[in-house]
Amino acid sequence: MQELVPGGNVALPAGPVQVRVPGRFDVSALVTDAGGKVAGDGDFVFYNQPDAPGARLRDGTLTVDPGALRPGAARVTVAVSAADPDTPLSALPSPALRVTDPDGRALARFTPPRPAGETVLLLAEFYRRGAGWKLRALGQGYADGLAGLARDFGVDVVDESPADPGGGPSGGGDPLRAVNSARAAAGSPPVALDARLTAAARAHAAAMAAAGTLSVQTRDGISVYQRALTAGYAYLSVGEHLVSGPRTPDEFVGYCLESEGARRILCDPAHIHVGLAQVAGGPAGDTYWTALWASPLTAAGLARTAAEVVARTNRERAAAGLRPLAADPRLTAAAQAHSADMVARDFYSHTSPGGAGPRDRAVAAGAARGTIGENIACGQRSPDAVVEGWMNSPGHRANILRAEFTHVGIGLAGGGRAGTYWTQLFGG
Secondary structure, three states: OEEOOOOOEEEOOOOOEEEEOOOOEEEEEEEEOOOOOOOOHHHEEEOOEOEEOOEEEEOOEEEEOHHHOOOOOOEEEEEEEEOOOOOOHHHOOOOOEEEEOOOOOEEEEEOOOOOOOOOEEEEEEEEEEOOEEEEEEEEEEEOOHHHHHHHHOOOOOOOOOOOOOOEOOOOOOOHHHHHHHHHHHOOOOOOEEOHHHHHHHHHHHHHHHHHOOOOOEOOOOOEHHHHHHHOOOOEEEEEEEEEEOOOOHHHHHHHHOOOHHHHHHHOOOOOOEEEEEEEEEOOOOEEEEEEEEEEEOOHHHHHHHHHHHHHHHHHHHHHOOOOOOEEOHHHHHHHHHHHHHHHHOOOOOOOOOOOOOHHHHHHHOOOOOOOEEEEEEEOOOOHHHHHHHHHOOHHHHHHHOOOOOOEEEEEEEEEEOOEEEEEEEEEO
């Protein structure tokens, strides 16, 4: 059996598996496509609707059979709420997810941090990977109950209450309409709401409201970028708005258009998805907003971005009269592994927690060159920005302009405290 941490995953055997959360909890599930949206209301499995193709809820046990899911299904997200609606999750022990095969053999276990003000927790998701399926631990809080969760996944929930007291954008206009109207005016394509980004935005807005302050990293030690990754959205590019004050979606969008930097993020044509959330609270009763804008990580996008870093690097070398660097797939593999490692193990250094350095990584990848050098960076949002930052730093600039280097590999990974982590590994 594998003990999972948030973001950790495990491969699943073929056939059905069973999910249990012992205690006074209700388990529910949402069957979605790769974009995180249901095909219809029948994809929401909960106590009042316990059956869907490939997913069945009986006596608190959820059985998921990936091979029997409806056509187009690529993900099953498992959520938990308090069985007694008058009991807050924070008053219960932290829900402990147990996953077994039909014979009762334990496959995985996950116990997230105890929730605070959340009413629902996204515990885990089953997702398709190639010909098989894997399980990823989430532990993502949700502020406005099963109805709000279902709506953000595309379920048509009838709610006769006049307003949403805290969680989803409400009143003063359709937030997506306001956003896409502003993007159209700037010549940018529309964005689509993504349920995973919305869940991350909601959790971050709630954490800011609880602390009464705007912050990329809230007092629970989690950054808005880590929330996106934990919610299951691996991004290639990301931007965020963290705002307090506006009461309606139209006011929020208008506020974001007032400054050049905020307007650039909202209208960035590279972003194709958005998650939006507002939460009222805090010491002064302010409204806290989080918007997460992103494009998903793909193999083609990763390769394109790395190639742009190499091209920008070679322009700097050409200006200095140096020959260009050739991309080396082995150095690239080592650089990518280091960026992913910095995100996964939450560190920022040329030396990994296990003591490995740039040369160790290059040799392990098969790139046993005589001269090795490395640049790292975090927080930059584009190839131009990261190379410009390196060129403005004497030590990093020296590596880029070192005549002995002949080859280079680029790696980048998103989801850590600083957003995006970059590695540039040189060999000569």
